[in-house]
Amino acid sequence: MTWRARAAAAAFGVAAIGATGLVPAFAADPVGSIGNDLTKVTILNINDFHGRIGGSTGLNFACAVQQAKAAAGAGNYTFLSAGDNIGATPFVSSAQEDNPTIDFLNALELESTAVGNHEFDRGFSDLTGRVTERSDFSQLGANVYKRGTTTPALPEYYLTDVNGVKVAVIGAVTDETPTLVSPIGVSMIDFGDPVAAVNRVAAQIADKADIIIAQYHEGATEGEPPSSLADELARGGVFERIVKETSNEVDAIFTGHTHKQYAWSGPTAQGTRPIIQSGSYAENLGVVELGVDPVTKTVKQYTHTNVKIADHNGACDADPAYVAARQIAESAQAYADEVGKKPIGKISADITTAFGVDDDGSSKRDDRLRESTLGNLTAQIWLEAMNTPGRPGADIGIMNPGGLRDELLYKASGDEGDGVVTYAEAAAIHPFANTMQTIDITGAQVKTLLEQQWQPAESSRPFLKLGLSDNVRYTYNPDASAGERITGVWVDGKPIDAAATYTVASGSFLIAGGDNFTVLQEGKNLRDSGLIDTDAFMNYFLKNDVVAPSFEKNGVAVTGIDLPLKAAAGQAVKLTVSGVDLTSLGSPSNTQFTVHVGDVKVGTAVITPEHIDGVPTRDGTSTVTFTVPANAASGATVITLKAEPSGTVVKLLATISAGSGKGPVIETDIPAEDTTLVGPVLTLALMLSAAGLLLWRRHGAQH
Incomplete structure (x- = not known):
């Protein structure tokens, strides 16, 4: 609606609601x-397309767009995007720096897009x-x-005419974009509050448009089902602000980034x-129709x-547009193949x-989460790549989960044969x-670093699991509270030394x-090897005959005890271990732990x-219960739990103190520091002992 119409509508709306409690008659329904x-x-709108131009996916998408245009009628539609059209793309597009995807969307006459974080993958200058x-x-x-100003670095809006209505986008x-791309590539710009x-x-x-549309490359954390708008508003964060705080001048809101559908x-x-x-990946086409009053230009x-x-x-x-898009996709596929x-x-x-x-x-x-x-294998590849001759060397490899954009599947994708990995699949x-x-x-x-897997409160995802x-x-x-969740870290089989230096290897992002x-x-001591991550990944497969998945977990939850554990010889210990199983394809379900205190096996525990x-x-x-051996030496030791069949090893630091030497430890509900009940309890114990002695004597006299 025009500025004057909007102002009048807002003023009338407040008065009407205040007087009657009803939504004004001109409200959009x-x-x-x-x-x-x-x-x-x-x-017509898309988001998070990510270069899905190849095969039937791209062709079906192109046809759906053209059919939706035909249904709307010439001049009655606009085709837009909420960002991430390029970046994190399949090989058919990435093999040519996503130029085929840009050409594909040009052929379908995309008019305007919000930039997504992946548009910055190769830097602001690109x-x-x-x-x-x-x-x-x-x-x-x-x-x-x-950087350091409020001067726009990109176009802020786009104006078009649709069916005689002036539309602004x-x-x-x-x-969060600076944390999602290489910071060096965006060092010359700032990212402000999107709603503001x-x-x-x-x-x-x-005053330049009848209708205003907002395209946010940001969105709800969950879609529908299972979530609802009420659920998402209750979560708070940036999506709540988009819904509640976006100006009433805006008639429709399109979102993206979180790959959800609602x-x-x-x-x-x-x-x-x-x-x-x-959603994402060309699985849906968003269609919004606005009914505009031809006189007031308000959305009804x-x-x-x-x-x-x-x-x-x-x-x-x-x-014609579909044919042009198909030819672009087919040419890109031929090159990639x-x-x-x-x-x-x-x-x-x-x-x-x-x-x-x-x-x-x-x-x-x-x-x-x-x-x-795949994440752990990649981290291992990074470590080994940096430890080859001529490279800087490293102690630990890490991999961010969002950087893994496809899968390594045993079944052949073409005529290469089962189990064969091709250049395209790795890329x-x-x-x-x-x-x-390395750093x-x-x-x-x-x-x-491990604590920061739990993301800041308003992040799109609450947790990002590092590959290690x-x-x-x-x-x-x-x-546990933030900053206190990590209870033990082991590197090369030894507890980590808080003061020691460890060289970490990963991609520049x-x-x-x-x-x-x-x-x-x-x-x-930041060092750039000059080696591209894709090349490091491929080199690993070139030098290894057959690569097998490892189903060992590197991180598990341990609750029910404080770590490091303090226990006495002969004492019973009970703890819970969770998160033992992976969910990658082919991962086995673990069935039991074998438990050792030091070198002594003390039992097994079922894993459900x-x-x-x-x-x-x-x-x-698994609920793990074991007894510290009565003859266990005092001092520091390691409790080891090994899961079968994955081979996952969980190590817990422990300090063993000498036992009483008078039999098993008796557990009571009396806190150790509470002495107020010691006297009465001792008196009761003496009375029971005396009664027992008297009964024994009488029993002996009867025989």
Whole structure:
């Protein structure tokens, strides 16, 4: 609506609500279909496309877009995006720096997009140079500013005319972007509050447009099902602010980044407005229809839905835009096939990210709260790559879960044969082309690094599980306070030395503090190897005959005791271990622990496949009970639990004190420091002893 119409509507709306408690008559309402007396404006929207142009996915998507345009009618629609069109893409696109994806979206006449964090993967200069120059669509970032200023560094909005209605589109990106890309590549810009930026621009352009649309590359943490708008608002954070604080000048809100699917009606001072996100990877097309009063230019009605992309079955073969997009995709696929079909190694079984449960109950890859065979293998590869001759050397390898963009599957994807890994398959897992780096941190900072897996309060994900090289193990208490969750860390089989220096190896993104692992920014002696992560990954397969997945966990939860454990010889100990099982494809369910105190086996404990919701979620739980040997030597020792069949080893530091030498330890509910009951209890014990002696004497006399 125009500025004057908006101002009048807002003023009238407040008065009407105050007087009657009712929503004013001009408020926008969700409907089944737009009334014939209103001007229809159709918005077609995508988010988190991530270069899905290859195969049937790309062709079905292209046809769905063209069919939606035809249904709306020429001149009655605009085609937009909420960001992450490029970056983290399959090999068909990444093999040519995502140029095919840009060309594909150009062919489908994408008009404008909010920038996503992945648009910055190759740095700000690449976005404003190569990407912008190649794109026929505008790249919007209202909350992106030149460093240290409030001067916009990107276009803030886009204006277009749809069915005679002036439409403005404002774009904003998550302010977490500096933690999600290499900080060096965005060192010349700042990322401000996205909601404040949208509101600022909306106020500035209200007299230039009849309708304002906000494109946020930020969104709800869960979709529907199982979540709801009320659930997401109750969670708080940035999505609550998007819903509640985005200016009433904005008529529709499109979101992205979290890869969720929902179509909700969010409250405004004047009624409601659509708030929508369409999943990711070209699986849906978001469609919002706005019914606009032809006189006042106010939005009176709206529909909003996510249209599932279906097989096109040749329906678009005569459509010129579809044909152009298909030719681009086919050319890109031919190039990728030729480059990528070269075999580089073999695997003995699936090596994958962690799998969880999607909103609809189906299995879903890339559960970043969980440890994975692929994440741990990658961290091990980074460690070994930095320890080859001519490289800087390292003690620990780490890998961020969001950098794993595909799976290593044993079943052949083409004619290469089962178990064969090709160049394309390896490149699809690590498409970011980060350089391999090392940095020195202390043992205390290693512990902080593991603590930072629990993300800041307003992060899109509450936990990000680091992949770790196979020489690292740790225990944690998920119920402890922030900063106190990590209860033990072991490197090369020994407890970590808080004061010692450890050299950590990873890609430049993580070493620079990406994904909120900011303690790495405090490190010293940063060294860049010049080796690209994709090349390091491929080199590992080239020099190993067959690579097998390891199902050993590096991090498990231990609760029920304080660590390091203090126990007496002969004392019974009870603790709970959870999170023993991986969820990567092919991972076994562990069945039992073998327990040792020092070198002495003291028993076994059953492991059940129990699932625990929490941060992080966990599978595989055991209640472990054992007795410290009565003849155990006093002093420091190690309690070792080895899980079968995965081989996971859990080590717990313990200090053993001498036992009483008078039999087993008797547990009572009397606190050790409470002496008020000692006298009465001792008196009772003496009385019982005397009574027992008297009965014994009488019993003896009767015989």
